[in-house]
Amino acid sequence: MNTMTKSTVGRSETFQDKPTRFPDTQVNGAPLKPITQVLIDRRATQHFKSDPVPEEYLEAILTFAGQAPSGYNLQPWRFVVVRERENRHRLQKAAMNQSKVSEAPVMIIAFAIKDEWKNQIDAIFDEGVRRGAGDAGIVEMQKAAATKFLDSFPAAVWLNRHTMIALTTMMLMAEAYGLDTAPIEGFDADAVRREFSLPLESEVIALLAIGYAKGPDKAYGGRLALKEYVFKEHYGGPWTLE
Amino acid sequence: MNTMTKSTVGRSETFQDKPTRFPDTQVNGAPLKPITQVLIDRRATQHFKSDPVPEEYLEAILTFAGQAPSGYNLQPWRFVVVRERENRHRLQKAAMNQSKVSEAPVMIIAFAIKDEWKNQIDAIFDEGVRRGAGDAGIVEMQKAAATKFLDSFPAAVWLNRHTMIALTTMMLMAEAYGLDTAPIEGFDADAVRREFSLPLESEVIALLAIGYAKGPDKAYGGRLALKEYVFKEHYGGPWTLE
Numbered sequence: 001m002n003t004m005t006k007s008t009v010g011r012s013e014t015f016q017d018k019p020t021r022f023p024d025t026q027v028n029g030a031p032l033k034p035i036t037q038v039l040i041d042r043r044a045t046q047h048f049k050s051d052p053v054p055e056e057y058l059e060a061i062l063t064f065a066g067q068a069p070s071g072y073n074l075q076p077w078r079f080v081v082v083r084e085r086e087n088r089h090r091l092q093k094a095a096m097n098q099s100k101v102s103e104a105p106v107m108i109i110a111f112a113i114k115d116e117w118k119n120q121i122d123a124i125f126d127e128g129v130r131r132g133a134g135d136a137g138i139v140e141m142q143k144a145a146a147t148k149f150l151d152s153f154p155a156a157v158w159l160n161r162h163t164m165i166a167l168t169t170m171m172l173m174a175e176a177y178g179l180d181t182a183p184i185e186g187f188d189a190d191a192v193r194r195e196f197s198l199p200l201e202s203e204v205i206a207l208l209a210i211g212y213a214k215g216p217d218k219a220y221g222g223r224l225a226l227k228e229y230v231f232k233e234h235y236g237g238p239w240t241l242e
Numbered sequence: 243m244n245t246m247t248k249s250t251v252g253r254s255e256t257f258q259d260k261p262t263r264f265p266d267t268q269v270n271g272a273p274l275k276p277i278t279q280v281l282i283d284r285r286a287t288q289h290f291k292s293d294p295v296p297e298e299y300l301e302a303i304l305t306f307a308g309q310a311p312s313g314y315n316l317q318p319w320r321f322v323v324v325r326e327r328e329n330r331h332r333l334q335k336a337a338m339n340q341s342k343v344s345e346a347p348v349m350i351i352a353f354a355i356k357d358e359w360k361n362q363i364d365a366i367f368d369e370g371v372r373r374g375a376g377d378a379g380i381v382e383m384q385k386a387a388a389t390k391f392l393d394s395f396p397a398a399v400w401l402n403r404h405t406m407i408a409l410t411t412m413m414l415m416a417e418a419y420g421l422d423t424a425p426i427e428g429f430d431a432d433a434v435r436r437e438f439s440l441p442l443e444s445e446v447i448a449l450l451a452i453g454y455a456k457g458p459d460k461a462y463g464g465r466l467a468l469k470e471y472v473f474k475e476h477y478g479g480p481w482t483l484e
Binding site: 015017044066073161172222236 | 256257258264278281282284301306313317320323325353369370391396399402410411414415418425438440441447460461462464465466467470471474476478
């Protein structure tokens with residue numbers, strides 16, 4: 001099929017279904033944290049112990065991240081998982097020398113490659129049709145509409161938006177499993193690209209440290225009150241309960 | 243204090259603590275969904291019933307969204323909650339006339355205002371010091387470093403990144419409460435700004451429909467296999483289990 005030869009990906013091994021096998025307790029055996037507790041407990045961890053993250057937990061966190069929604073299901077997020085000590089030290093140097101980057105047993109580099117969707121859109125739309133999510137009769141029209149939208153939209157913004165859905169999912173899953181995390185935006189994107197062989201046309205979006213906190217959390221700095229960031233019906237409309 | 247007069251926000255009513263009172267069951271009284279189930283069940287809902295979302299659930303969803311992490315705790319996300327029928331129809335027109343936009347009882351417009359952080363950084367850093375999260379002795383130096391970073395970074399990218407953390411949190415909280423959602427990126431940003439009085443310098447980032455699905459979900463389109471989006475140690479490093 002013409003569309004398959006244009007793709008870098010082939011159907012059979014390229015796609016997966018929803019996760020069915022994954023750890024359903026915290027790493028320490030306690031029940032999974034409810035999402036409310038996840039959101040209350042989550043802090044940007046300052047220092048990490050060296051204890052490793054069990055492989056099956058890491059794999060589940062990465063798999064669930066991939067269930068995030070994306071425009072046209074194009075899933076532009078990409079992740080490099082850095083665990084080797086030497087590589088974590090190289091990443092630390094590219095990340096303003098923050099010590100947590102080499103302390104954490106798992107560092108995730110979240111990035112996305114500009115225009116990579118052009119190589120994948122055929123395979124992804126074909127897979128949608130195969131699974132009954134798309135309609136073969138109009139798939140070419142839908143592909144053209146998606147292409148028109150994406151070609152006219154600032155690529156960096158689109159890639160950041162979507163990758164952050166998957167990265168946030170990853171962060172919250174890790175917390176639900178009783179792990180600690182730290183999202184990091186202080187890094188030299190050029191150095192990260194160079195040190196980890198990312199394509200020049202990639203957008204380096206965030207780093208995420210995953211592991212176990214060492215020492216106490218930093219104090220909670222508070223959050224803006226609801227009325228400062230939520231508005232009723234229009235911008236400036238004071239937020240009040242009904 | 244000089245820093246307070248420069249802020250649009252004042253300390254006492256402007257900040258909130260972590261949530262302590264919120265619904266701890268689904269809307270139908272069932273236990274909160276575990277995050278694994280949330281991520282497996284979540285679909286971009288195509289059509290919504292008109293049943294309203296209970297006020298205390300909406301408020302909790304918005305409050306938990308505000309617990310998201312952000313660079314320097316600057317929390318740039320802003321949300322307009324659109325529930326009035328006439329306004330949902332106006333939003334539908336600005337959103338490629340997608341019917342779900344007027345069907346859903348709650349529509350969220352997620353946006354962020356360029357440079358608004360400049361009006362809030364003093365109050366937010368002062369609050370951090372007051373709560374023990376910042377150090378009064380170095381707060382001015384930290385503020386200068388934050389300002390230097392933010393002034394040199396593409397604003398649209400930074401605002402999109404952070405707002406998507408809060409929006410993803412909102413989407414997953416809604417699902418945990420047994421509600422259905424649809425994130426929407428097809429809209430005319432100028433029309434949304436105009437119709438909902440958003441500042442011209444705002445970045446309109448996404449819409450999120452919240453309510454109850456009407457009819458069956460669209461079929462699941464599949465996801466890329468782990469080896470397509472996860473790499474070991476460097477880009478291109480094949481993902482294999484240890």
